[in-house]
Amino acid sequence: MTLRLYDTATRSVRDFVPREAGKVGVYLCGLTLQAPPHIGHLRSGVNYDVLRRWLLASGFEVTFIRNLTDIDDKILIRAMDQGRPFWSIAYANEQALDAAYRALNVLPPTYEPRATGHVPEMHELIAKLIGTGHAYPATDGSGDVYFDVASWPAYGSLSGQSPDAMQPADDAPERGKRDPRDFALWKGVKPDEPADAYWPSPWGRGRPGWHIECSAMCRRYLGAEFDIHGGGLDLTFPHHENEIAQSQAAGLPFARYWVHHGLVSIAGTKMGKSLGNALDLAYVDSLGVRPVELRYYYAAAHYRSRIDYSEDALREAGVAYRRIEGFVQRAAERVGTGQLGTLPPGFVAAMDDDLNTSAALAVLHETIRDGNTALTAGDDVTVRTALADARAMLDILGLDPLDAVWTGGGRAGDLRDAVDSLVALALEQRAQARARKDWAAADAVRDQLKQAGVVVEDTPQGPRWTIGEQD
Structure with missing residues (x-):
């Protein structure tokens, strides 16, 4: 096309x-x-x-x-x-x-x-x-x-x-x-x-x-x-x-x-400093919404459409992105990060159609669903293909969870290394408590992390943590 x-x-x-x-x-x-x-x-x-x-x-x-x-x-x-x-x-x-x-x-x-x-x-x-x-x-x-x-x-x-x-x-x-x-x-x-x-x-x-x-x-x-x-x-x-x-x-x-x-x-009124209704990135952060989730919020709407801001819609975008992020992380733990795959024809057609990102995201979510089904079934071949293709689409949208920008090795992750170290320390304390069968102490560490917005998921490969609510 x-x-x-x-x-x-x-x-x-x-x-x-x-x-x-x-x-x-x-x-x-x-x-x-x-x-x-x-x-x-x-x-x-x-x-x-x-x-x-x-x-x-x-x-x-x-x-x-x-x-x-x-x-x-x-x-x-x-x-x-x-x-x-x-x-x-x-x-x-x-x-x-x-x-x-x-x-x-x-x-x-x-x-x-x-x-x-x-x-x-x-x-x-x-x-x-x-x-x-x-x-x-x-x-x-x-x-x-x-x-x-x-x-x-x-x-x-x-x-x-x-x-x-x-x-x-x-x-x-x-x-x-x-x-x-x-x-x-x-x-x-x-x-x-x-x-x-x-x-x-x-x-x-x-x-x-x-x-x-x-x-x-x-x-x-x-x-x-x-x-x-x-x-x-x-x-x-x-x-x-x-x-x-x-x-x-x-x-x-x-x-x-x-x-x-x-x-x-x-509420139907253009956002502007002079109107006193301007919301900045710090405000979005105060809601517990990460920059990558705000970017997804923008991408979910066609570029020519008006976005009438609401906190609920922004949070829903965050939940939708975390589903994508969760699959990518679980699949990468299972089969490795690999290389970017090919762009599905439906995604290409959507992007060529006046940058229809909302339709392109529908193709992405279909790929994620197929990948999650394959994860459950233990079909590593399909998981590997779904991960590669999903990451190719996410790369176009600037949303790949494995991009160094979002994982701490790039421009947007200046604080991630410090957070990684602090969370790793807490998880080590939790692991020691579990090893000595002090379940109350282990649960207390997990609860404290959750209150700070860090969700811990136990996997066969060890604990995995993410920012935000677990879906």
Whole structure:
């Protein structure tokens, strides 16, 4: 089969045909760093990580760019409120984002450019737009430069909106604009904002508008035309609409496919720091839900669907993942870890069908059921095949329980070695109590571990422990 993706620009599922055979360029709009990430932001990282892994498994060489917006109105407001340099806020939140992505086994991007590192490229694009009549410096002395929406007849095509029905762009005062819908490419210096948040430019000291940042970074790392531009559904308008307009007006073919993921909401309301309903990774951890289980929670929903968060649904995802994990661990103890197997045709078909991870997981769970039946029957041949195939599917989804990331030898397992040692010590004490037939002491150790969230299962190969409730 051929990978098919829903393209927002054409509002249809299309066969994916890269610009260059065997190579794919992907640009994901990353976070604006005014605050630490919440689980809505983290869904984006996981969804596009799955896309990237599937492209790699399909034989493509992938250049994956995920930008960081480290200069923006929201960041400056936060800096003034806190009395801190804007760059220190952005950097601290970048560190928090990196840690969260590592915990969720999101592969690092090929490049992760910051907006502040690409101001010269933005100047070049803005100058070209002015030269072709698609942008203009404001005449009010503000130093602002605006994109002329009326000069671009295709404006609104991505979001399906008519320019006549659009509200004014709210990224700058209207006084310097020819048209209220025009959006800022460059923002002149303002006396009430931090003095270090500006750069020299042909139009005076100022800083970039949000939209021109991404166009400049796309061009710098992926060229004039590239394959996939991704981001949240809420970025379709105005951010991505404006990116298309300014990039194509500057002569860049730009993105061939536009892929947008659904949002995470609470009680039907979009999750956001400004709304006071944002939940972060620490909150999820306080529920006893591990990062790998949160990743499964994301994967269980189609990337384009909205996830309406509930604690019950998150816990159910954790239980479902622990069933998978339990089979993998028991099978590995029985037949060895072996190598990754082949991907079942049903799994491949589901992933090629617009990354239908929910259907792909159904194939995985069927394989797990067959493997558990074989374990009970003592059919080691079938167990070995089921384990290998299950791990191949889990690897695509970034969920393989035997991956070093989850077992302590990789990026997400920094504390696992310490936990292993402590649990091993407790299990040794339990074993000594059992050897001297002190059953009360042995049970007390097991109960204490259970209260700490560590479940011990006695197997023919010795005690095995897992985090969470035993199914």
